[in-house]
Structures are given as C-alpha cells and as structure tokens.
Amino acid sequence: MKILAAAAVLLLAFFSVAFAAPATAPTARDLPPGLQIPDAARPGPTFDVDKATEAYLSLLSPEQRAQSNAYFEGGYWLQLWTVLYGLVVAFVLLRGGISRRLRDTARRFTGRPWLVTWIYAVLFVLVAFVLNLPWSIYVDFVREHQYHLATQDFGGWFGDALKALLVAAIVMPLLLVAIYAAVRRAGAHWWVWASGIAFAFALFAMMLAPVYVEPLFNDYKPLREGAVREAVLSLARANQIPTDHVVEFDASRQTTRISANVAGFAGTTRVALNDNLLDKTSQPEIKAVLGHEMGHYVLNHGLRGAIYLSLLIAFGLWFTHRVGDWALARWGSRLGLEGRADPAALPLAIAIISVFFFLATPLANSIIRQMEAEADAYGLNAAREPHGFAMAAMRLSTYRKIHPGWLEEIVFYDHPSGYARVHGSMLWLKENQDNPTANAPGKQ
Ligand SMILES: [Zn+2]
Numbered sequence: 010m011k012i013l014a015a016a017a018v019l020l021l022a023f024f025s026v027a028f029a030a031p032a033t034a035p036t037a038r039d040l041p042p043g044l045q046i047p048d049a050a051r052p053g054p055t056f057d058v059d060k061a062t063e064a065y066l067s068l069l070s071p072e073q074r075a076q077s078n079a080y081f082e083g084g085y086w087l088q089l090w091t092v093l094y095g096l097v098v099a100f101v102l103l104r105g106g107i108s109r110r111l112r113d114t115a116r117r118f119t120g121r122p123w124l125v126t127w128i129y130a131v132l133f134v135l136v137a138f139v140l141n142l143p144w145s146i147y148v149d150f151v152r153e154h155q156y157h158l159a160t161q162d163f164g165g166w167f168g169d170a171l172k173a174l175l176v177a178a179i180v181m182p183l184l185l186v187a188i189y190a191a192v193r194r195a196g197a198h199w200w201v202w203a204s205g206i207a208f209a210f211a212l213f214a215m216m217l218a219p220v221y222v223e224p225l226f227n228d229y230k231p232l233r234e235g236a237v238r239e240a241v242l243s244l245a246r247a248n249q250i251p252t253d254h255v256v257e258f259d260a261s262r263q264t265t266r267i268s269a270n271v272a273g274f275a276g277t278t279r280v281a282l283n284d285n286l287l288d289k290t291s292q293p294e295i296k297a298v299l300g301h302e303m304g305h306y307v308l309n310h311g312l313r314g315a316i317y318l319s320l321l322i323a324f325g326l327w328f329t330h331r332v333g334d335w336a337l338a339r340w341g342s343r344l345g346l347e348g349r350a351d352p353a354a355l356p357l358a359i360a361i362i363s364v365f366f367f368l369a370t371p372l373a374n375s376i377i378r379q380m381e382a383e384a385d386a387y388g389l390n391a392a393r394e395p396h397g398f399a400m401a402a403m404r405l406s407t408y409r410k411i412h413p414g415w416l417e418e419i420v421f422y423d424h425p426s427g428y429a430r431v432h433g434s435m436l437w438l439k440e441n442q443d444n445p446t447a448n449a450p451g452k453q
Pocket residue numbers: 301302305381384
C-alpha cells in the first residue's frame with residue numbers, strides 16, 4: 010500500500026504542474042470564414058515571396074499567435090509528462106503486484122499459454138484504462154476545452170473513451186497473443202517475428218478501421234450536394250481517385266479543428282473531409298486541402314508509412330528485448346516475474362518501448378513530416394490553389410505554433426510548420442503568376 014500512496018503523491022504532483030498552466034485569454038481563436046488574400050500576396054511585377062509570406066502570417070493577431078504558441082509548446086511538455094505518467098503506472102502495476110495477480114487470475118481459468126495471455130491482456134487493458142483515466146481526462150478533455158478546441162460535454166467524451174476501450178479490449182489481446190507466441194517459440198529472435206506480426210497487423214487494422222472502427226465515433230456519408238462537391242469530385246477524377254471513395258464526416262461532434270484524412274488500405278482506402286472544413290472555409294481552401302490528401306492517396310503513403318514506421322518498431326522491439334532481459338535479470342524474481350514469456354512482465358516491456366519511442370520522437374516525426382511535405386507539393390500542383398493552401402495553413406496555425414526554430418521543427422513537428430506551408434504556397438505562386446485558377450479575382 011505504501012507504493013500506491015507514493016504513486017498517488019507523484020500523480021498529484023504531476024497534476025498540480027499540469028493544471029498550473031495559465032488559462033487561455035478570451036481571444037477568439039478562429040480566423041473569420043472565407044479567403045483573405047493580403048495585398049502583398051497579390052500577383053504582380055513586384056511580387057516578393059518573403060513579403061507575401063509575412064503578409065499571410067500577420068493575419069494572426071499577436072494575441073492569437075501567443076495563444077497558439079502556448080497550446081502547442083505546452084504539448085511538448087505533455088509528451089514528457091505522458092511518458093513519466095506511464096512509467097508510474099507501470100511501476101504501480103509491477104511493484105504493487107497487480108500485474109502478477111492478473112496473470113495468476115488468468116491461470117486459474119486455463120493452463121494454455123495463449124489463453125492465459127489473452128485473459129491477462131483483456132484484464133490489463135481494463136486496468137490500464139482506469140489508471141490512465143485521470144491523465145487522459147486532463148489532456149484530452151480539460152485542456153482541449155481550456156483552449157476551446159473541444160465541443161463535447163463530459164458524458165459524450167467519456168462515451169467515446171469507452172468505445173475506444175472496447176476496440177482496444179478486442180484488438181490488443183489478439184496482437185499480444187500473437188507476439189507472446191513468438192516470444193515463447195523464437196527465443197532471443199522473438200523481436201524479429203514480433204516486428205513482422207506488428208507490420209501485418211498494422212495493415213490489417215488500417216484496412217478494417219474505416220469500415221468497423223471510425224463509424225463508431227462519427228457519421229460518414231457522401232459529400233453534400235453543391236458546387237464544392239462538384240469541384241472536389243472533379244479533382245478526384247483528374248487524379249484517378251474513385252469518387253465514391255470521397256466522403257464527409259461530422260467531426261464537429263468532438264472538435265472545432267478543420268481537417269481531412271486518408272484512411273484505409275487496399276480496397277477500403279478513402280479520403281474524408283470533416284464538416285468544420287466544409288462549414289468554416291472557402292472552396293479554394295477545401296480544394297487545396299483535398300489536393301494534399303490526394304497526394305497521400307496517390308503517393309501510397311499508407312503503405313509506405315507503415316513500412317517506415319515498422320522498421321522503427323523493429324528497432325524499438327530489439328531495444329525492448331535487450332533492456333527487458335537486463336531488467337528481468339536484475340529485478341525479475343523480486344517482482345515475481347518468470348521471464349520474458351511471462352505476460353505479467355508486459356508493463357515492463359511497455360515502459361521500455363515507451364521510453365524508446367519518446368527518444369525516437371524526432372525520427373518518427375521526421376519520417377511523417379517528409380511524407381506530409383510530399384503531399385503539400387502534390388496538392389499545390391494538383392489543386393493549383395496557393396491562396397487556398399496558405400489560408401488553410403493559417404487556420405491550422407491558430408493551434409499549431411506557426412514559426413518554430415529549425416531544430417524545434419525537426420523534433421516536434423509531424424507536419425511542415427504553418428510558415429513552411431505558406432512560404433511554399435507563395436513560392437509556387439511566384440512561378441505561376443499567370444495561373445487563372447490561382448488568381449481569379451475576388452473568388453471565395
Ligand atoms: Zn497530410
């Protein structure tokens with residue numbers, strides 16, 4: 010019990026730090042609807058990329074910029090606190106004997122190792138959810154409301170959290186049963202097999218997510234009728250993307266953010282626009298964002314991303330293997346753990362791999378940011394809407410720090426910064442000043 014009390018004190022300490030973050034000023038965060046092309050960004054003989062970029066950047070007031078910086082920079086610290094919180098949870102589960110007791114409970118039902126793993130994993134997912142709940146309430150609910158980014162009341166938010174728990178309680182045990190089978194059979198090479206399993210599992214999960222998981226949280230339907238639909242479907246046809254694979258969804262249920270995404274794999278791949286994008290922005294912005302998403306689709310970023318990130322996961326599993334065996338030799342018997350094939354040692358493995366991924370954050374972010382930059386370039390060429398893309402980048406910059414230092418961008422950004430995107434749009438515009446789509450007068 011002493012352990013639990015110490016853990017509670019630590020958690021309280023985290024929370025006092027977390028909640029001490031300054032409340033946001035009552036600054037309106039959203040930029041007004043519609044395209045706002047600054048005079049310095051209009052094409053002409055004196056067009057200057059840097060001046061045009063600066064003119065776009067000053068669409069954000071100093072207060073809006075300060076609020077965006079505070080939210081985003083606070084997120085840097087949250088990544089550290091999240092890892093530390095997870096380590097405390099792992100410590101409580103191991104040192105408090107909870108993990109061991111979960112495994113013993115599983116053994117009371119069966120002697121089959123795979124079934125013991127499965128029962129342990131289901132119990133582990135439930136217990137981890139409860140222990141992580143205070144932290145996720147702060148990060149995903151309280152803080153999002155402080156910055157006016159969330160739209161759900163607590164009941165709605167918690168309902169979604171329970172649905173995510175249900176998905177995790179189905180998916181995680183299946184994955185862990187496969188990985189622990191590899192741990193039992195492949196000895197010191199388990200991490201190679203586990204990497205292959207993780208890759209196959211990722212593709213399978215990507216394929217099923219748009220069909221079975223995403224509809225649990227939002228309503229997906231064909232794009233609403235109107236001029237925007239025609240423009241978007243025309244862009245899709247021109248890029249050889251099946252038009253029945255372009256849909257909209259009601260993200261405004263959860264958030265005020267504008268966004269779009271590509272999800273799925275093989276036959277289930279589709280482009281989804283959120284309703285905030287459709288409701289709060291202009292047609293050039295929607296086309297520009299769609300052009301970006303079509304870049305992900307056409308450049309096959311789903312599969313490529315899964316391959317790159319699986320290589321990183323393989324490193325992470327090897328790291329877990331080496332550090333895990335060392336830790337088990339040192340503390341295993343004192344904690345009642347029977348070796349690396351013992352599911353009761355799972356919190357230890359998760360603690361180690363979470364530290365690995367924390368340290369690998371700059372690499373993971375750079376892998377993703379590289380693909381995002383490719384999609385940006387594709388989107389500018391496909392949609393030919395530099396003002397639309399610059400304006401959308403400005404809207405995203407109301408909650409993403411717009412102009413980070415170069416190292417800051419490498420370490421913390423999984424997308425090009427707002428500055429990089431506006432600058433890229435203005436570079437494109439400079440070379441395409443006679444482009445009629447980009448420069449139609451007074452269009453919305
Ligand atoms: Zn993207």
